[in-house]
Amino acid sequence: MALSRATREMLGKVGVATLTNCLLKRGLRNAFMHGVQPLSFSLPNMVGEAFTLRFIPSREDVDTMATYASPEHVQRRAMEECPEGMVLVIDARGDARAAAAGDLLIGRLKARGAAGIVTDGGYRDLPGILRTGLPAYQRQTASPATPIVHHAADLDLPIGCAGVAVYPRDVIVGDGEGVVVIPARMADDVAREALDATLYEEFAEAEIAAGRSIFGLFPATEASRAEYEIWRDRKLKETP
């Protein structure tokens, strides 16, 4: 059930808001990470399967500088082990009193081919992170050193992030508004439906700008679907 290239491409073209609609139709009401924002608003959509890192609160006798330098350190291992094309999702318990990661670690993640990084905590060294070009989402900037608050506990277990369940290999999509989590087995269907809905909204936006009422247009009716299909087919012909 790995994320196919076709699904990845479709998810690159749709908005997070539209995806929440498709998930609501399937009974999922809680898939959007509230309060999580992109560092940069000018990047394309972030799309990838979830690889997870879980933090618990730090403790002064455990989280010393010595453990921090160890090759066994779980936060560092996350950066060296997150598979290519995946999104590292960090459960920081919503706590931005210390950094979930900084520019060097995120630079390594980018160099190894990750698709993005998401946390419900925050990052430090924002200019450096922006230089890496990796899509990065956080709740609030968090400059203080990680061990002041966080201890990296384990990798690739199911976690919560910003109030949403994230199971390893769920599909994570981020745009300029935020991040949504799609259960792995629903990703293909949801991507197809969302792409069609996105086109319909493009059609409707043009109609509304031209003065048409939303009644009979949004939500779609059978009649407006028929109009849309003509519009869509013409459009697809025009843009080969």
Place this chain on the structure above:
Amino acid sequence: MALSRATREMLGKVGVATLTNCLLKRGLRNAFMHGVQPLSFSLPNMVGEAFTLRFIPSREDVDTMATYASPEHVQRRAMEECPEGMVLVIDARGDARAAAAGDLLIGRLKARGAAGIVTDGGYRDLPGILRTGLPAYQRQTASPATPIVHHAADLDLPIGCAGVAVYPRDVIVGDGEGVVVIPARMADDVAREALDATLYEEFAEAEIAAGRSIFGLFPATEASRAEYEIWRDRKLKETP
């Protein structure tokens, strides 16, 4: 007591901060909507009378897709009924877990000539909203579908929004800092006073930049008012 063209123009030239001063002088301490921000910082002031929409929490058996499509749906009616030149103010109980509106509905509002939209919740489809060009103020972006959290209950009743009372036809002004509510019967007086205060602040800003102390200048004294009036008269002559 409809909003006159002259008052509307004056309110387009003054800042929200200045308006809170004028309201404080009239005994109103709670007129600024805390935490409500514009989507775009480059638009001119939003000015218009309030038309209100009230949300209550949604309930799964009431807020189905079927009701959402009905022409009686109150959220949709708000977009079709908000009078030209008015600002739609939505009481979302400060809850941004689901959208108070999205780009298509807001596009319709713009096409029908509304002056703006304000909520203490949030919107979805932000790029689409920015394309409409309608001034839009919110507390936090809210991508999930509306019926997850909100049920549109009624139109044009007195409401609270971001902790401020909003009566239908109160005058709503928004700038880059936020939104203030002016009781309808005070709007003309407040506009005149705020425009004069704005000019005085322009005078004082130049004086301060040139090295003058704030004592005797801000707040104004009789002497500084006299100086200001000379400055103002010269300025008005220079910019015909």
Place this chain on the structure above:
Amino acid sequence: MALSRATREMLGKVGVATLTNCLLKRGLRNAFMHGVQPLSFSLPNMVGEAFTLRFIPSREDVDTMATYASPEHVQRRAMEECPEGMVLVIDARGDARAAAAGDLLIGRLKARGAAGIVTDGGYRDLPGILRTGLPAYQRQTASPATPIVHHAADLDLPIGCAGVAVYPRDVIVGDGEGVVVIPARMADDVAREALDATLYEEFAEAEIAAGRSIFGLFPATEASRAEYEIWRDRKLKETP
């Protein structure tokens, strides 16, 4: 123990995140002002010793317009008395329901040569503040008039700001991420160490971008320090 020119220059070149590391090494875990953000992200670092202003809640019978105009008014005195090169730090109890300062007062502070202004509350008249060019940090924009919430109580006592202790003459550094407080007696040492760490991070960033693992590179090892020193010496030669 006044802030030396050399230390001021070094602190102008390092990031706030790096400074929190140096302070953690000295046992200080709580030096970053959480939630405090710059108004402008394009200014150079703010560096200066702290001059403090303390607010308490206002009371209607004490905080009238008459007291506000008095030359004894403590908020106004702060603007006229903050020494050149220092940063005015305002304890607003984290309360942004009314302004800690506005553009005219901050313009005066700039004209008198202050290095910046920081509060855990907020400011009004943001466009005017940006025009002054003074680095200004706040938690949330606060347009309403000051006396609605704040009473200026006293100057240059130890205060708390955004949860951090600030003693007069502590060294305040702000960058695009936020503000850190350095105890006066540590400033020289911390500045030197942070500047070296900043150069090392520049070295490491380049290595990581070129594909090197973080293990053995970050945190630094003896071997990586040796490499770095060669890199640094070459770099210093190249940029005379």
Place this chain on the structure above:
Amino acid sequence: MALSRATREMLGKVGVATLTNCLLKRGLRNAFMHGVQPLSFSLPNMVGEAFTLRFIPSREDVDTMATYASPEHVQRRAMEECPEGMVLVIDARGDARAAAAGDLLIGRLKARGAAGIVTDGGYRDLPGILRTGLPAYQRQTASPATPIVHHAADLDLPIGCAGVAVYPRDVIVGDGEGVVVIPARMADDVAREALDATLYEEFAEAEIAAGRSIFGLFPATEASRAEYEIWRDRKLKETP
């Protein structure tokens, strides 16, 4: 669809937690008023249909002592008009900075035969309220005078209270843990099911205290239901 005497009696014997289970089975996930607590833990269940009162934020020019004394004052009218046997539910926008009601108003409500009072704000004069004997639920004690924060806007419209939708005539049940809202048309069914579940839990509690595992007992299986029915029939015989 008025609340029948039989349903009222059944709802008097079941817990709020059990009722949330019955509502979840019917698809309702959001029926419990989070953070709302009874003033007294020793009263029997509060049961009654909802009569609603809606507050908006007060404004100094509208909410004067003069309006407060008027027979048209909506907060006062609520106390004089709430029908016998009903529960007055007050939408205070979760704001406990000023009282939603005090002992005299609540005393009047009791004298007129109301079944209880609920708010997501708070009350003043708690000892006096306890003396009335009326079941009263609030979020936090709120001693300051009502007009400091609240304006009573209207009666018996749909409202939100503590994040839950309340439609007039919904059935409100309160016990020592809090308050749940049951849609009017579900009340009879839910009451019957909850009473049976309550008896089953009594049976299971005894079994567990005697050392039995929860597996096969909770949730119930066909076998455990059969055991329960024997236990129940014996019990009903014993307590005529």
Place this chain on the structure above:
Amino acid sequence: MALSRATREMLGKVGVATLTNCLLKRGLRNAFMHGVQPLSFSLPNMVGEAFTLRFIPSREDVDTMATYASPEHVQRRAMEECPEGMVLVIDARGDARAAAAGDLLIGRLKARGAAGIVTDGGYRDLPGILRTGLPAYQRQTASPATPIVHHAADLDLPIGCAGVAVYPRDVIVGDGEGVVVIPARMADDVAREALDATLYEEFAEAEIAAGRSIFGLFPATEASRAEYEIWRDRKLKETP
């Protein structure tokens, strides 16, 4: 303007809610300490003039065990210096992550004759505090050691506590609902008015319990005042 014995006695007989009414009539809207609760609900009213202690955030290099033991330690000095009959009010910035005081310090305060202790933080060793018998008000129990979060900065300056301004010698009154601050110069008048209002409410409570409407009774009218005065005079005769 010291607190007279007569005023102290009257304030011992009235409720905090009633006092907020009297203060609102004098234009003070913000005199009640929101969220501050008594440890014991069975003590008589706490009444006394304010003696203040101000905390700022602690810093690891300043707040060591050595400073804690010094006779100059400001928290300890507060306990040894708070005058007899006064209430120690501690500005803990609303932070209950560490104790504002514990049972031994509060025991000392009681032994020296203080009238009570109030903080917007919290206390540790609650059973010990209850044994001292001193009225104590806090926001939330705070067991951790003081220097983890707090540094005692100074004594008897104006402070904020739970969002309310407290000037030294303001009159502090606490009952089972919370704490109110009365400006020193208003205390005598407010006490007299509140005592009369309390008697009136006793009269009204009896009338309402007997079935009378609140209209014409609460708020009082001229006619109801006349009735009340007859009731009061009879009552005063009966209880010599």
Place this chain on the structure above:
Amino acid sequence: MALSRATREMLGKVGVATLTNCLLKRGLRNAFMHGVQPLSFSLPNMVGEAFTLRFIPSREDVDTMATYASPEHVQRRAMEECPEGMVLVIDARGDARAAAAGDLLIGRLKARGAAGIVTDGGYRDLPGILRTGLPAYQRQTASPATPIVHHAADLDLPIGCAGVAVYPRDVIVGDGEGVVVIPARMADDVAREALDATLYEEFAEAEIAAGRSIFGLFPATEASRAEYEIWRDRKLKETP
């Protein structure tokens, strides 16, 4: 390093506040679970090693009634597997919108010999829980059914609870004020030191009640320690 009977007994006699002091001396500043309260204030101290249960947010397609009834259900397994004498600590992410456990599950835990239960969420069916007699600590009562918000993910991993790190077999102590976490390897030492400190405080309390100053008594000096030892030896002789 299992918890010895002697250490368990000592920890049964000391307060949580005293234990935070002993932990601070060992460099641990964050061991107290803020906001977590006992259901009953009349039980003896809760003492036991930690057995952990971790919740993540629920998802509608995973957390159905069917999974809830399975013998593999992790929440149920926790109740059947928590070893005798241990404390079940539940990481509920501070979320009390749905129950972490109810009376039947907690009854089973009690029947199997657990020492207590702790969560940073909340419980349902409080009267039933009190009947079991098991010490139970929570942040806020949470009546709604568990799967509305929580999914039980795994057992006996390191977790965070109310902001504190909890490793399996850490020693958990609860009294009327709250809960503290003691690292397993420190438990014996900390228990001894805390018991001595508790006796010293008993001595100091008596001295202070008799009118002695806190200076020279608290914190202890060499001289006061000598006095105390005489007092203690006499006391131990008197209570055999």
